[in-house]
Amino acid sequence: MKRFRTPNKIAPSEITPKDIYLNRRHFMQGGAALAAGLSATGAHALVQPEGGSATPSGPDWLERKVAAASTTAYGQSEKPAPYSAASTYNNFYEFGMSKSDPSRHAGDFTTDPWNVTIGGECEVKGTFALEDILKGVNLEERIYRLRCVEAWSMVIPWIGFSLSELIARFKPLSSAKYVEFITAERPKEMPGQRSVFSTIRWPYREGLRMDEATHPLTLMAVGMYGDVLPNQNGAPLRLVVPWKYGFKSIKSIVAINFTETMPETSWNQIAPHEYGFYANVNPDVDHPRWSQASERRLPGALFGSNRIDTQMFNGYAEEVASLYSGMDLRKWY
Ligand SMILES: Nc1nc2c(c(=O)[nH]1)N[C@H]1C(S)=C(S)[C@@H](COP(=O)(O)O)O[C@H]1N2
Numbered sequence: 498m499k500r501f502r503t504p505n506k507i508a509p510s511e512i513t514p515k516d517i518y519l520n521r522r523h524f525m526q527g528g529a530a531l532a533a534g535l536s537a538t539g540a541h542a543l544v545q546p547e548g549g550s551a552t553p554s555g556p557d558w559l560e561r562k563v564a565a566a567s568t569t570a571y572g573q574s575e576k577p578a579p580y581s582a583a584s585t586y587n588n589f590y591e592f593g594m595s596k597s598d599p600s601r602h603a604g605d606f607t608t609d610p611w612n613v614t615i616g617g618e619c620e621v622k623g624t625f626a627l628e629d630i631l632k633g634v635n636l637e638e639r640i641y642r643l644r645c646v647e648a649w650s651m652v653i654p655w656i657g658f659s660l661s662e663l664i665a666r667f668k669p670l671s672s673a674k675y676v677e678f679i680t681a682e683r684p685k686e687m688p689g690q691r692s693v694f695s696t697i698r699w700p701y702r703e704g705l706r707m708d709e710a711t712h713p714l715t716l717m718a719v720g721m722y723g724d725v726l727p728n729q730n731g732a733p734l735r736l737v738v739p740w741k742y743g744f745k746s747i748k749s750i751v752a753i754n755f756t757e758t759m760p761e762t763s764w765n766q767i768a769p770h771e772y773g774f775y776a777n778v779n780p781d782v783d784h785p786r787w788s789q790a791s792e793r794r795l796p797g798a799l800f801g802s803n804r805i806d807t808q809m810f811n812g813y814a815e816e817v818a819s820l821y822s823g824m825d826l827r828k829w830y
């Protein structure tokens with residue numbers, strides 16, 4: 498997206514040979530973990546950061562809960578990006594517009610205490626502490642592909658739970674057709690919100706149709722790589738919708754509203770002809786300024802750009818295509 502930057506440009510200095518080497522080693526460990534997962538106990542280890550990475554910190558109760566997450570079959574054949582790439586090559590405009598801004602500027606962002614306000618067309622409304630939001634929830638690891646609309650992608654081992662579980666607890670009314678999500682607005686802690694160059698009307702907003710929001714693949718994440726989320730990846734609570742362009746996966750959520758009409762969404766507000774509400778990954782529908790037929794899988798290969806074909810619905814078509822049957826995906830991009 499990013500009107501000021503050409504897509505697909507990642508400085509070689511941003512992904513070092515060390516990352517690539519560490520990732521290879523990490524992948525071998527992952528393979529061993531997978532083999533263990535197929536053994537009698539069925540238990541295997543969560544994907545961990547490659548050796549020596551700094552780990553983020555959250556409240557003790559959340560650290561413990563995340564560490565106790567169970568593993569799942571999702572994405573076990575994928576090769577996760579090194580933690581050092583997933584936590585330093587980010588889009589989080591609240592902290593600046595370049596990829597390295599979030600990891601450089603989000604460190605002091607306050608994520609504890611954290612409240613989420615639930616409202617709109619539902620029976621149970623109010624402001625809930627994160628601990629209440631997560632009460633009774635069993636966390637699991639899911640390795641998902643993340644495809645940015647800018648035509649790069651990464652594989653990330655998230656820890657979270659199905660949004661559908663949360664939605665059920667707030668008892669949406671039959672008038673609830675969409676779910677709206679809103680990110681924190683704290684200009685004192687978010688330098689990007691003070692920037693005069695920003696095109697986003699704060700706070701950042703996203704939305705899903707109710708059937709998308711309650712689809713089992715739709716994840717509320719509180720962790721990655723076996724630990725809580727780093728601030729730059731949307732701590733303490735963010736959405737992950739793996740079949741849609743990354744901008745739908747809104748970070749640091751403070752409000753969830755059930756609505757009767759389609760909610761306004763940030764990138765759609767900025768450039769409606771470029772970023773639709775649905776934003777399903779689709780290699781056949783190009784962005785007006787670039788092709789969506791392929792993507793750069795990060796980190797890059799030592800030689801070459803590691804360009805791969807983009808898959809319909811980011812490879813999740815079997816699970817989600819039926820949500821859109823009868824819809825013209827060129828019109829509803
Ligand atoms: N609040 C907020 N959420 C956001 C963004 C943002 O700028 N602000 N960027 C989005 C985009 S464009 C992408 S690709 C993903 C990136 O997630 P990651 O940094 O965890 O990989 O976050 C999404 N969520």
Ligand SMILES: [Mo]
Nearest residue numbers: 645646743744
């Ligand atoms: Mo993105």
